[in-house]
Amino acid sequence: MGLVRLRYLIANVRSFSKLNSSRKFESDVPKGHLAVYVGQIQKRRFVVPISFLDQPLFQDLLRHSEEELGFDHPMGGLTISCHEDAFVELTARLPYGARSSVFAAYDGTKYWKPDVDPSYIPVLGSVYDSWEHVTNMYDAYAAKAGFSTRLGTHRKINDVTRHRYILCNRAGKPKLQSFNSMNPEPVSASKTSRSSLTDCGACIRSKFDPETQKYTLYTFVEAHNHELIGPEFMDFSSKRRMLDFSTQQFIHQLSLNKIGASVAHNVQCSLKGGHHNVRGTKTEFKNFARAIRIFIGDRDAKLVLDTLEERTKNLHNFFYESLIVGNELKSLFWADDVSRCNYEVFGEVLAFDATYKTNQYCMIFVPFTGVDHHKKCVTFGAGLISDETIESYTWLLQCFLKAHVTQPRLVLTDQDGSMKSAIEAVFYQSSHRLCMWHIMRKLPSKIEDDAVDNAALRKSIHKLVWNLIIKPCDFEEKWQLLMAEYGLAGHDWLTTMYNMRGDWIPAYFRDLPMCCLMKTTSICESSNAFFKVNSSGGNTLLQFLMCFDTAIDAQRNNQRKLEFDTNTTVPEIHTRLPIERHAASLYTITIFKEVQKEIERSLYQCSGGLTRTVVRRATEIAAAAAAAAAAASAVASADPFDTHVHQAVDSANQPCVDDGAPVVPPNAPPVRRQPTRAAKRSSGRAAGSPAT
Template structure:
């Protein structure tokens, strides 16, 4: 009941389904009652106007029904009933509008409208920001399958946050051999450090495995975050890639004790102009020689160490402190020391982390609350997964252009995703254009071939040894420092290959399966509607139907003189 001066009194009720409604408090003599009789229509209208004034609305006259000159029905409605009549006007003179070509007007909000909207959101959030994001993630744990969420609080302050959903866990199970993570700033107004865990999928695109927020970059904070990551995914990656942050290094060594820790080459090589004299770098070939040696994946560690020492002796850098320090930890960042590891070339730098962090920072800003940051993060993840579906659709529904007639190229197009196939196709083309056999020989039942790899100018870059055992015709190739026994022609894979292909020749969608199943199989018998037998034709092509039609034609038109309409009597039945 509202008793304020100048307001309409009403009683508040709650319906059975939880809806709130109000009943106006009107005196009994002014309430319309079924069965009331009036002398004129004007009295009825005045009665409803009096009731509307006390109830807080205004009535209006609507349609009426007239029978033989007498009004039998009259409709009285609320003034807000129905749809209002819109009036056309030149909106370009009074609002912010742009008109695109061959389209209708598009009305946007002004800059002030957006500012007011953000202001209202922040007023609604208030000082409940941390509690709202915790409540939101706890609801996801209850409502979403296989969703994991952890956080820590010191007093009333949120110190760390970690979350991962089911899709991220599936992606890590398939593509989690190599893991990279890097901290980024400027994603929220509390200056909490955002740490996404990034990998590479079978389309060579960035994929997020998990995410976390930290209040600082201490060893304990990173240990907590990596421990929660390990609890959620249940297995350690083969290779972990980070920058030279000391806290990250100790945390990775403690939590991921079975993984190989690799440092980002880009963060190391970018310090080269700062650590070495500029005159030495600009006036000599030292920079090019170091880059050519360090980034070479095809040499062995012993060859790298030999060439490094020759380079230091040539430029008199044996006692250089920074180069000596980097050489001491060469096993943590030089690619040739990781050549025996599968997927070692997948990531050499944290550039994918930088790309992923840039995407999240585009959608979020340092002025956002934690709730707004979580919404921006969800939008970025949705966009990432949408692009993955687009590339998957392209790989399944289209056929790439073949550059050769080799069976191995066609087989690669059937099992690999489009991005991976283009990489394989490039290697096949290079093998045909830039590789040739230098010499061959037979030693103790083993035939050895030397295959040279040249550059565009015809200079030999690398040489590989290919051996053929004459006893069992097995072939082995010394490539990337690891011998792999392969046949000369391609062999279909037996195991699951989740780095660009699957167990089937390629992924087949439900629609394509339905079309394939609906096709007519050669030699398949079907039930004929005329013969009532399982034969290789249908009722339209049934011979029995054709004979009946021919017989009907003879009955209608009679037999022709040339016998063209004669009826085949069919096989005769012998009597007893």
Template sequence: MAHVSQSETHQNDTNVDAITVNGTDSGAQLDDITDVDDVYNAIVYGGNHELDLFEDDEGESSQNVGERGLVPEQETPNGSSVYVPIDVPAELKPVLGSIWGSVEAAYEMYQKYAENAGFVVRKASTKHRRRGGEMTHKYFLCNKAGTSKTKHAADTLDVDGTKKPRSVRRNSNYKVTDCKARLKISKIKGSESFCVYGFDEKHNHPLGDEHNKHLSRARRQLTFEDQLFIQTVSTNNIGATKAYRLRATMKGGYENVRGTVVDYKNFKRDINMYIGDRDAQMLVDKFKNWAQCLPEFSFDFKAKNNELSSLFWADETSKCNYKEFGDVIAFDATYRTNKYNMVFVPFTGVDNHNRCVTFGAGLLKKEDIPSYSWLLQAFLKAHKNQPQLVLTDQDPSVKEAVKVEMPNSQHRLCMWHIMKKLPLKVCGDILDNTNFRQRLHKIVWNIYLKPEEFVNRWNSLMKEFDLQDNKWLSRMFKLMKRWIPAYFIDMPLSCVMKTTSRSESSNAFFQIFTHYKHTLVQFSLCFETAMEKQRHAQRVLDEHTTTTFPTLVTPNPIESEPDKLSDFVSKINKLTDETLSTLPQEPEEVLILPPSPAKNKGSGTHPGKRIPAPGEKHAKKRPRQMRECNYCHQLQDNHDQRNCPDKKAKLEAERAAKRSKFKAGRAVEESGSQAAAATQETTIPNHVAS
């Protein structure tokens, strides 16, 4: 039996004169009642008693609101300081004798008090009856209650274990200070309510700062809104750290955000731990539910040894897009999208806005022929019809799978993947020092060449550079029907879909939303976010197309009505074909050559001389204006300073003088050299000359 005794009520120098129920006054007076049962009966069933309100403790009203710290007159017997919260509103302060309907109600009351006081509450021990196990008492403590644990150091040299282990303390900070602040509640007999019978508000440690309330443990608990925000932004490949910064920006500062960046990371960790080994099963169950609720949703999976090995899915929108734009598809595997290293294979096409559109996607554990064959089977099971053209890279597994599963489709190889191997297959001297590379590109990428012309140009180029024996070029020439544009002229989108650049672009788009550490569940959520973005962009373009009109060149209504325009184009094409059929064909043998260029200028008497025009003849006959030469200062009409006869004569005289002077110098030098040679001959002795 729990009692509200006089000694217990005076442990905090607080006199208890009244009892409240759930924080409100009761209408029953309790003068000398000490038994809890009597208290409960007096409150519940009423009586001739009367309740008085609590009076404020002396000294609290003299303190400034907002101060939190020491109360000088309250000290422990050994002289240590005691900290008491003094700025807590009176309605939040626990009251001895108050009755609460449940343990959680009392705990919530004490938490509100602790949050305003500057400390954190934790639940402590619970007392139960021996018979029946009914709870009788519950304690709520300050989070700094208790003492730090000590550990015993192990001595590896003590083989017999005779030495007494010594106590050691971890070389780190500790948070407990053996604080005695607490709240005690006891259950009332015959009821589910609890009564507060003990409350100690004195702490042996400084209380939390007013400005750091957001760092307390209670305020660091993430709400459902915070958890939903973390999970929502993670579908855009935003981690916990960026999510915390975004949340702080949205809330107007870090002090307004519940929790810290570590709490955000811990929440992400808890989600991944909750998923655990159920990852694949949760994803499969999710798709199964979609298949049941959405009739047009297609989904298939394959498990080997209870492990997910293959998965394919396509929703209703993907099927509609394939029905409209599925003439040509391209697919290529991409990596690092999940933590299981399963390759992601999206099927991509081109819509009416020349944008990439996704027809479905798959996950494969292995890139072998059976895996790709199963994936193509699931694709055809969902979409029913085979595409006209399938564009892939040179993966041998894909080539065999397409050949078996899509026999009615034409398989085209990526030109870019083939041509990028050219530097590895051809001698570098030929590529760097000749124009072989440019000429080969002109032949390969030309969309106007016919197959026969392509073959002739290829053979002549190989013969010119002596590359007929190159194995790689010979092998690519044998595969020319799978990658040369000349063989795909009649196929739809033959000029647009020459490479797997559409697949590469789609893979890069999905890489923005995924991460190599994502679980399969998280990957599926990120995939849905990416598809929402893709389809939103498509809706924006559709809205722009339907609400805008092109500028018409002519007033002819054929421009504004697409049906008439298509009929007009078909008639023009038919007329063009008929016209081309009537044009002269290529002759079998050339017997008449075109004439060589003839010189037919001038007349018969002066061949090669240009006949002057009538205007030129008139200009020659027109009298010239008299003007003064700036060199000879004569008034005339036949020369100017540049071609003055006096100037020309002077320049010619100067040049003649220079030439004569140069010749005279040369003659003097030659005569001097001859005289020196003759003198040298006369001075040579006869025996030396012989």
């Protein structure tokens, strides 16, 4: 088939109304489409976009068909002699969105004219109320036509902008690269060797009328000197890659949860059903995350201080202090109203530890943590210091004391010497002890490999040091036996820890208030890890502060959930004892479970001395929880040691008269062996007497 005939056909088919009128039948082919009859013997009708006629693959198919049969069909449209499967496979690879008509100028230059709904085409002489309406109109037209726009120049008359241009984004001439073969020096290659500029002249121009305050469209150039973008590629256009506010907010919010820009893009693609539905690529997401850090820049410390100052003015009881030396932020402390209220209720025991890699300035994050009546971490405040010197910790503790006024009864830290000196200087009324969790965490790295692999040794050491009931003399005796049994007598680190046992073994400070919380304060280490989950070492101080707020909100939401569960559920009662029922009505679910275990243990181990020890242990746990619960909730207004409780504890302290058989609770599972008569009497007394 001749090339001239093919061009002639394409020109005629584009005027589909003329083709239909010449065939003299009513066509059901939609506007902008073409009927194609495909098959070698029996023909099957397909309807395809007219834009396929511009595609080289489709034109090759037409040439091949003309050589065999000719491609005019008596019912209108085209005839293509090929297998249907081959036709479907070929058209699947063609872009459906080349929505344009191609024509050539007198000099042979090709131009593309968009084929869009006439309602979107700009009309000369149209009047718009504002410049925003002009840009919205042309952007909507560009999205339908298949190109992107950018603002062009503007002209001023008497300092008033009178003329504004909106151009195709491919307007302008590409920069020419020069090369001199005589120059022996190598020329560094540019970052990109491609250019999207084609000197396209498509544009609109509008004129501003100062009297009516409106814009009038007076120029519209429709033709482009480049191919237009199909709808399947429009998501890669510059306009579609621009991030809207909701996407920017999405990237920022995920960054507060330690989720980077690349992962944020993947999440957005999953939420919206594919990459083509997301504004921007991973590059735009990364650029925006970088733009936030660049915007903060050198103003980071000032923005943080301004933020805290605004909170002081607008939030009730918010407190912060800062230390600036030589125009440099050295230390910072802050605590909001909830943190200060938490300290009033749960501030008997205070634990704090330094945390690293939370910001790009390597400032050390120091959260002040306690344990609430759910045995969960609660934050009393937080600080940032530039170094771990005695002076820095002293300043930080002074700020803490200024915010909370009263000193804690017990302070738990690691073995840092600067912390110890600062605590002795500021918290002189407090008892300072070392956190057992920090010490026991070092155990595997301090003893030999053979001993580390000995599970029995690890179990024995942990069982001994975590014992809250053992007496100091018993601890010393069992420690020496343990060291001798495993050949660790004289071990340097274990000997050092034993010599300072009064600072970390619970048996040596049983007389301290809230000493039973020593075991639970090991979970305060999880508070530091909890904050690090939301922050990374690349954060600015402002970003770190936002991450801290996110973590605090999650912590307090967990506390709300526990309060809700406590107020809306009733724990299961295992015995008929009034003391258990009274404890269930008084304590939180978490604390009640511990008290319940001690009560059940007292029923099975009813020898006089041991029972008194177990009940005393239950009383200590209950007293610690009651002190917190009394100020934390209205239900705790009841006195945990009223007359009924005293009677129950006093009766439980009396030695039981039995023959040594264990006392079985009323609802315990049946025992297979036949109990003795004395055991039956003992069980009957335990079940009938409320004082056991």
